[in-house]
Amino acid sequence: MNQKLVVEIQHLNHYFGGGDLKKQVLFDINLEISAGEIIIMMGPSGSGKTTLLTLIGGLRSIQEGSLKVFDRELYGASLDQLVQIRRQIGYIFQSHNLLKFLTAWQNVQTSLELHKDIPDEKLHSQAEAMLKAVGLEHRVNYYPENLSGGQKQKVAIARALVGHPKLVLADEPTAALDSKSGRDVVELMQHLAQEQGCSILVVTHDNRILDIADRTIYMEDGRLAPEAKFVKNNT
Numbered sequence: 001m002n003q004k005l006v007v008e009i010q011h012l013n014h015y016f017g018g019g020d021l022k023k024q025v026l027f028d029i030n031l032e033i034s035a036g037e038i039i040i041m042m043g044p045s046g047s048g049k050t051t052l053l054t055l056i057g058g059l060r061s062i063q064e065g066s067l068k069v070f071d072r073e074l075y076g077a078s079l080d081q082l083v084q085i086r087r088q089i090g091y092i093f094q095s096h097n098l099l100k101f102l103t104a105w106q107n108v109q110t111s112l113e114l115h116k117d118i119p120d121e122k123l124h125s126q127a128e129a130m131l132k133a134v135g136l137e138h139r140v141n142y143y144p145e146n147l148s149g150g151q152k153q154k155v156a157i158a159r160a161l162v163g164h165p166k167l168v169l170a171d172e173p174t175a176a177l178d179s180k181s182g183r184d185v186v187e188l189m190q191h192l193a194q195e196q197g198c199s200i201l202v203v204t205h206d207n208r209i210l211d212i213a214d215r216t217i218y219m220e221d222g223r224l225a226p227e228a229k230f231v232k233n234n235t
């Protein structure tokens with residue numbers, strides 16, 4: 001298989017704190033994510049999953065090792081370069097992080113406004129089309145407080161995918177949802193990702209959604225399990 005790599009990590013270490021309190025939380029992480037691949041990352045609480053996700057997302061500085069996203073090295077990258085990378089990534093978090101004073105389409109549109117190449121008159125229609133794609137065409141003018149948990153998470157998915165990112169990072173996207181809404185949300189992510197050809201890395205404790213992944217990797221005590229690269233769910 002000679003697919004293009006979206007993420008390439010070699011010998012990555014990460015520490016929190018300094019001096020006597022310095023604590024290593026990631027140890028010699030090596031990981032590759034190919035274009036279009038859906039990977040689930042599991043592991044006990046505190047094992048380092050979110051830390052790795054935020055490093056891949058350009059939300060923290062790389063301290064040691066190499067981490068390339070879209071072939072660009074993030075080690076030593078400037079803030080401007082990190083911001084450029086972040087614009088090409090869609091983020092979905094457990095608590096959806098919608099802005100409560102904006103309607104569903106305004107929330108989705110905020111993400112498009114970062115793309116300077118999209119003319120203003122198209123922002124509204126693209127945001128609305130994306131809300132339709134997640135089945136919320138009848139909720140475009142609703143504020144988050146009037147949406148259910150599953151609907152809010154779908155707005156967050158629409159916001160993450162509307163700019164057609166090549167990579168989506170999702171941290172516990174189903175944690176706040178009942179099992180039916182959780183299933184709907186991951187199937188929607190899977191479907192839209194396949195349509196748009198983007199890669200997805202999902203951190204989850206929810207083993208009901210494992211079947212959507214091409215590969216499941218395990219983090220324990222800051223290390224990825226050695227077999228991580230070779231576990232395939234579907235062949």
Ligand SMILES: Nc1ncnc2c1ncn2[C@@H]1O[C@H](COP(=O)(O)OP(=O)(O)OP(=O)(O)O)[C@@H](O)[C@H]1O
Pocket residue numbers: 016017025043044045046047048049050051052
């Ligand atoms: N900002 C921080 N400052 C200091 N220590 C931190 C910080 N963020 C995380 N840690 C520590 O780093 C370790 C890894 O945390 P991380 O949140 O990455 O784990 P996790 O696997 O995502 O856990 P969970 O499943 O509970 O979200 C933990 O020991 C945590 O206490």
